[in-house]
Amino acid sequence: MSPSPMGKFKFSCIILPFFFISSILFSQNLQLKISENPGFERLVIQSDAPFVYVMMPERDYLSISISKGDFDFKEKIFGKEIIKGVSWDKNSRELKIYFNKKDVKFVSFTLTDPFRLVIDFSEKSGKETQEESSNVVIESGKYPKETKTLQRRSxxxxxxxxxxxxxxxxxxxxxxxxxxxxxxxxxxxxxxxxxxxxxxxxxxxxxxxxxxxxxxxxxxxxxxxxxxxxxxxxxxxxxxxxxxxxxxxxxxxxxxxxxxxxxxxxxxxxxxxxxxxxxxxxxxxxxxxxxxxxxxxxxxxxxxxxxxxxxxxxxxxxxxxxxxxxxxxxxxxxxxxxxxxxxxxxxxxxxxxxxxxxxxxxxxxxxxxxxxxxx
Missing domain, CATH: 3.40.630.40 (Zn-dependent exopeptidases)
Known part of the structure; x- marks a missing residue:
């Protein structure tokens, strides 16, 4: 069964420390890694080469369009406290991350050697408002040297x-x-x-x-x-x-x-x-x-x-x-x-x-x- 969207999704920025990676889902050339840490959950997308990505917060999930690479799954349910599950649409190249919580915030950044897009999710406190979340500061992904085909398409x-x-x-x-x-x-x-x-x-x-x-x-x-x-x-x-x-x-x-x-x-x-x-x-x-x-x-x-x-x-x-x-x-x-x-x-x-x-x-x-x- 596909993960069902739950609640209203809100986001803002918070810089959090790195902890160990607990579970890995291997794919053809993209890896999805999930870890549970005190106060937040971390999702890492790892690739052999850099990719262009676009993140789109929706009402009850986070959508990420990825320029190249592929996962070896269509749906995965994790049942974590925050991250409920993910789905991957190969045709539209869209990864959706669904939540168990109503108010979720995130921060993202990239790492190299190998290339990784890291996203930390945590529950939003009652004092944080939607207006505050609009001022989120998130590090953008670094630009890869793309092929001519990718430059034309992305x-x-x-x-x-x-x-x-x-x-x-x-x-x-x-x-x-x-x-x-x-x-x-x-x-x-x-x-x-x-x-x-x-x-x-x-x-x-x-x-x-x-x-x-x-x-x-x-x-x-x-x-x-x-x-x-x-x-x-x-x-x-x-x-x-x-x-x-x-x-x-x-x-x-x-x-x-x-x-x-x-x-x-x-x-x-x-x-x-x-x-x-x-x-x-x-x-x-x-x-x-x-x-x-x-x-x-x-x-x-x-x-x-x-x-x-x-x-x-x-x-x-x-x-x-x-x-x-x-x-x-x-x-x-x-x-x-x-x-x-x-x-x-x-x-x-x-x-x-x-x-x-x-x-x-x-x-x-x-x-x-x-x-x-x-x-």
């Missing part, structure tokens, strides 16, 4: 682009919240979440109130050989009741008049080439499948924004955003909400709501990675 570098900056404020809400400050805060939160829960490398096109041209942002992504590019913005409208999040990927023709007008605003201050040049860029991107992947990434992020934020779903759209042109990777632009809507400005100014936005985008990235590996 993204390793993500570039996050906080829109505007410097003298360019972007949209400004009725109470004075500036887009440039809002999106930088969300971008930093997103970077932290990705680095805390995965072995992915994350870079920001700006980490302070700096002015960056649209061409500079594209160059940063390409020079870093980004596998995913996400530009984060906040919306504005003459209609004060306009609200909700929407996600864009590149197209010569805008989906609707609002999308066309928005792209014109975001492209201000940047020279746009004639349509023939843009068509050439789009043709090149289409040949390398980036447009298809960008559409999947946009759908994945928008779906998670709808699920977590419970705001108006404005859907996935297309428009000729200059910041998306020429990026040699799946690239999207996310409008997280309307600063011109007083109610939404209030929500966007909340640190907890910004955390939710970052969490939703992170979950969208994971959804995209899983979908991408199907083809």
């Amino acid at each position: 993204p390793q570098i993500i570039v996050i682009d906080p829109g505007h900056g410097g003298e360019e404020d972007g949209a400004i809400g009725p109470k004075g919240l500036k887009e440039k400050n809002l999106v930088l805060s969300i971008s930093k939160k997103l970077k932290n979440i990705i680095e805390q829960r995965s072995g992915l490398k994350v870079f920001l096109t700006r980490d302070g109130d700096q002015a960056k041209s649209l061409d500079e942002r594209v160059s940063i992504a390409n020079n870093l050989k980004a596998d995913i590019f996400i530009s984060i913005h906040a919306n504005a409208s003459v209609r004060k009741n306009a609200k909700g999040a929407e996600t864009y990927f590149l197209s010569l023709n805008a989906t609707d008049e609002d999308a066309r007008r928005l792209s014109q605003i975001e492209n201000l201050g940047s020279e746009i080439e004639e349509n023939s040049d843009l068509k050439l860029i789009l043709w090149d991107m289409a040949q390398s499948a980036f447009l298809k992947q960008s559409s999947i990434l946009a759908e994945s992020v928008q779906m998670e924004l709808n699920s977590l934020l419970k705001t108006t779903d404005r859907g996935v759209k297309q428009a000729p955003f200059k910041v998306l042109m020429g990026v040699t990777a799946p690239a999207i632009l996310v409008e997280v909400g309307f600063l011109t809507n007083p109610e939404e400005e209030g929500m966007l100014s909340s640190d907890s709501f910004q955390e939710k936005i970052a969490e939703a985008i992170y979950r969208g990235i994971l959804r995209f990675i899983r979908e991408r590996e199907k083809y």
Whole structure:
């Protein structure tokens, strides 16, 4: 019988000492090791070579996507005080760790010679809250030298682009919240979440109130050989009741008049080439499948924004955003909400709501990675 999810899963960080390993399950080239120690239980995934991993805390279990290697089991029940059991799906490359406890926290780190992903689980105390757990600091996995096949199938570098900056404020809400400050805060939160829960490398096109041209942002992504590019913005409208999040990927023709007008605003201050040049860029991107992947990434992020934020779903759209042109990777632009809507400005100014936005985008990235590996 497959282990059943139990209770609500919460997590936070605590550094704990190493104790002996008590039981080992051998596999073809991955080993799963479980140990019981005073105050915590340790799970170790050992491999002959480094692998890329992405951890996703769900309501009642921890999901870990592993880039390569295989276990020789589908399900294992341990019946430990905290860890109830594990399941392994070879097709989706997903390991699920189920719990007997309702409130579980964890910390992860990696070791070398041989490569090991170590995760320590312990029961959360009553004083620890969900807000505190969002600030968990977990060491990210070290990056292996992957083969070309793995680099194609498993993204390793993500570039996050906080829109505007410097003298360019972007949209400004009725109470004075500036887009440039809002999106930088969300971008930093997103970077932290990705680095805390995965072995992915994350870079920001700006980490302070700096002015960056649209061409500079594209160059940063390409020079870093980004596998995913996400530009984060906040919306504005003459209609004060306009609200909700929407996600864009590149197209010569805008989906609707609002999308066309928005792209014109975001492209201000940047020279746009004639349509023939843009068509050439789009043709090149289409040949390398980036447009298809960008559409999947946009759908994945928008779906998670709808699920977590419970705001108006404005859907996935297309428009000729200059910041998306020429990026040699799946690239999207996310409008997280309307600063011109007083109610939404209030929500966007909340640190907890910004955390939710970052969490939703992170979950969208994971959804995209899983979908991408199907083809």
